[in-house]
Amino acid sequence: MAPRSTSRPDLCAVLFLFVLGHQTLAQIVNLEVKDGNSTCIKAELSAQIAVVYSVTNGTRTASMPLPASTTVGSDSSCGGSSGTPWLMASFGDGHSLSLGFSSNGSLYRVENITVVYNLSDTSNFPASSSKDRVTVMTAHTGILARMNTTYKCESNSTVILSGGGVNVSFSNMRIEAYMLGSEFSVNETVCTADQTATTTSVPKTSAVTTPPTPTVPGTPEQGKYNVTNSNGSVCLLAYMGLQLNITLSSSQNKTVQEIINLQPNLTKSTGLCEVNSSTLFLTSDRTNLTFFFSLNVTKYHLSGISVRAILPDMKDPFATSNVSLDYLRGTLGRSYMCNAEQTLLVDKSFSLNTFHVQVQPFRVNGGQFENAEDCHLDEDNMLIPIIVGAALAGLVLIVLIAYLIGRKRSHAGYQTI
The missing domain is CATH 2.40.160.110 (Porin)
Structure with missing residues (x-):
């Protein structure tokens, strides 16, 4: 061949x-x-x-x-x-x-x-x-x-x-x-x-069972995943906690909702690194999750997610993918970081919740992350205490000025005529 x-x-x-x-x-x-x-x-x-x-x-x-x-x-x-x-x-x-x-x-x-x-x-x-x-x-x-x-x-x-x-x-x-x-x-x-x-074509007169609220398993543990080249050097780094959120109909009048935390100790990471694209495969007994990263000159982003999961209430595995996404945007030579929880919507039946993310899908040197670019959510979280602090400082300044003006007027009342 x-x-x-x-x-x-x-x-x-x-x-x-x-x-x-x-x-x-x-x-x-x-x-x-x-x-x-x-x-x-x-x-x-x-x-x-x-x-x-x-x-x-x-x-x-x-x-x-x-x-x-x-x-x-x-x-x-x-x-x-x-x-x-x-x-x-x-x-x-x-x-x-x-x-x-x-x-x-x-x-x-x-x-x-x-x-x-x-x-x-x-x-x-x-x-x-x-x-x-x-x-x-x-x-x-x-x-x-x-x-x-x-x-x-x-x-x-x-x-x-x-x-x-x-x-x-x-x-x-x-x-x-x-x-x-x-x-x-x-x-x-x-x-x-x-x-x-x-299921979607059930007549309006049919009774539809309200889906039960799924039990949220809590914040997932941060996994540390990497991809190596054929020469053994690390070409992709990804530290992140991942939570799969699946909603779909399993049979007529029944909706299945599953929230699954990916367990790093039970998950194997492999992948591929190319000049303008990188792929990370995360595999466990119940799930297969794939991330597609794309590079456009100096900017990279997560452009695709594919998932396959075995659900207890489904006789067929759940599978879906979307390769027209635009998440986790970063600059070549730097890592992307976001500590805040993010929801990456893949399609109407699947979204991925991410926690404490740091990724670098291209140009990894020495198996270490380069300097990080913070996401907008982290920047917004930092901005709130800055605004509150500035407001408090402004209030203190106003009170101080008012006090000085009042004191000056008080002294003026005792001047010798």
Whole structure:
């Protein structure tokens, strides 16, 4: 396999990918993996792959929907005792979309998604500066179902693959692995997005349960996270307390609210550092949280957040992302600091509360933070005592002047005529 291209797009390009990924996908393809006469994987879905690739004077975006001519690739497999089920959808000039499955006996999931694209295909990648065959993948998909049920999701859902330069958008999806027969099961596991859509269309005459007020777990502990380069040097530093605030409908007339403190001692930090973009992955048993930072000449900011969380009241993991954010703005060569609590709104179902934040996503020297730039909230908190102090000083001055004037008039009454 040819080596992967080392250049990665900035987050402006990823935002364009995210918009592309939410367009309506009209073409539905049918795929089936067999072992002899037995079917083990069946899929009916629309999918569109968006790729940012390099050209001589910058980057471009290729958008590749799965065509009607898509076939089941030769690497597809039912797994058996020595492997896991694998569905490869092959199309075009050397392109493929693959889904790898796993099961714990009661549930099955799409464990990873792999995309292979051929940059020498000039019809999809005109003027590409590389002719490599590139492979990218992600280990977090949010596609999870009970055994012997069909996973169904008509809503659009977008999965951002590792590195941020590729995404896959699915819609009108029905898929089942570890099948007992050759047809989809009549029992279905419906995705969270479809459940939410159903809940919002409940007639006005239906009784709606008021969501219980979630128990707030208190201020989260400040975690100390970092990302290292291939040479072992620290390239990103982040000290912060994090609190996930999730609100969504789990089934008709029921709303789930979860406030989760990220526990630093149970959280692993990894990531990627590039010239104009940095990524921080925070992984624990229940949550996967990703931060995307972008650099524009001398200014950087948090431009994207992606989250996947396992909630006790939900049969499917909660997942959402937004790569058009503008938080935690700082200057290259300095760190950003904010001790005040901030709420970073990602979308209507998810926000992130941050406490005691100090981050430096670019140009870290010696594994230490550079001088910090304080956030406006901290500046406002400092301004209040200054104003109060100035007001008190002004009041003392007024009283003193009034006293001196009064005393002078009093002395004037005893002057000799």
